[in-house]
Amino acid sequence: MPGKALFALTAPSVVLLVAWRLWEQNPDTAVMWLLGIAMGAMLQRSRYCVAAAYRDTVMFGDTGLARSLLLALAISSVTFGVIQAMRWPDGFPIAAQRISAGTLAGPVLFGIGMIPAGGCAASTLLRLGEGNLRFLWTLAGLVLGSLLGAYHFGWWEKLLGTAQPVYLPAALGWPGAILVQSSLLLAAFLVIKWWERRGSVLL
Amino acid sequence: MSRRSLDLVGEVCPVPLMRTSEEVSRMAAGTELLVETDYPRALTNITQWCFRHGHPYEILDYRRGIYRVIIRKTP
Numbered sequence: 001m002p003g004k005a006l007f008a009l010t011a012p013s014v015v016l017l018v019a020w021r022l023w024e025q026n027p028d029t030a031v032m033w034l035l036g037i038a039m040g041a042m043l044q045r046s047r048y049c050v051a052a053a054y055r056d057t058v059m060f061g062d063t064g065l066a067r068s069l070l071l072a073l074a075i076s077s078v079t080f081g082v083i084q085a086m087r088w089p090d091g092f093p094i095a096a097q098r099i100s101a102g103t104l105a106g107p108v109l110f111g112i113g114m115i116p117a118g119g120c121a122a123s124t125l126l127r128l129g130e131g132n133l134r135f136l137w138t139l140a141g142l143v144l145g146s147l148l149g150a151y152h153f154g155w156w157e158k159l160l161g162t163a164q165p166v167y168l169p170a171a172l173g174w175p176g177a178i179l180v181q182s183s184l185l186l187a188a189f190l191v192i193k194w195w196e197r198r199g200s201v202l203l
Numbered sequence: 204m205s206r207r208s209l210d211l212v213g214e215v216c217p218v219p220l221m222r223t224s225e226e227v228s229r230m231a232a233g234t235e236l237l238v239e240t241d242y243p244r245a246l247t248n249i250t251q252w253c254f255r256h257g258h259p260y261e262i263l264d265y266r267r268g269i270y271r272v273i274i275r276k277t278p
Binding site: 047049051052055056059060062064115118130131132134 | 213215216217220221224241242243244247248251252255268
């Protein structure tokens with residue numbers, strides 16, 4: 001198929017050309033560009049979907065994606081743990097290191113939104129890249145919502161009050177932190193296995 | 204052998220699998236269902252559901268962005 005061959009030739013060339021131009025300005029940006037492209041390609045080829053990990057578990061009793069999500073969390077806990085312990089022993093620098101009731105309410109609202117929208121932020125981008133134009137609406141909503149959220153963030157923090165998050169390695173030490181994190185992931189895995197064995201479907 | 208069909212082009216998850224499982228539950232055993240979807244995740248969803256419920260399926264083709272799957276209902 002000539003279209004596929006043309007794409008197979010041009011797409012990597014464009015990616016590498018952009019990487020080369022970025023490298024000249026800032027090598028970090030070039031590395032991030034290549035990692036981003038690699039991640040997008042993996043998400044697309046594997047049909048990975050965080051929304052589906054939750055939705056298929058609850059609606060259809062299909063826990064394959066949920067288990068792979070837990071595995072991904074377990075692997076990233078270990079790898080990020082190593083990176084943090086070596087480079088940021090006092091905690092990973094995140095812009096807003098404060099928690100509030102919004103930290104709990106936000107994900108619930110996001111989860112309710114992502115089911116009718118058809119995907120989380122990453123899958124919205126990859127579905128749009130696949131050529132599914134319906135996701136332009138989701139992307140528009142995502143950008144608008146994030147803008148409004150960023151604009152109102154201070155107001156919400158004042159309304160809900162903030163607290164300092166607990167950084168597990170600082171509170172328990174690295175062995176304790178790893179034990180707590182992996183026990184929680186293991187517990188979630190066992191709950192999901194039980195859910196699947198029972199053949200549970202909510203809807 | 205009778206065959207029914209389900210046009211799910213344009214539907215986003217979870218609608219394709221919901222409608223497919225509803226349709227299969229209404230069909231008599233031995234009936235075939237032709238499902239058309241343009242949503243890659245729905246293809247995975249539907250074929251895995253068929254596998255777990257023991258309904259044989261076959262992915263016929265993928266043309267112009269649309270997958271066609273045949274599902275045969277077992278008793």
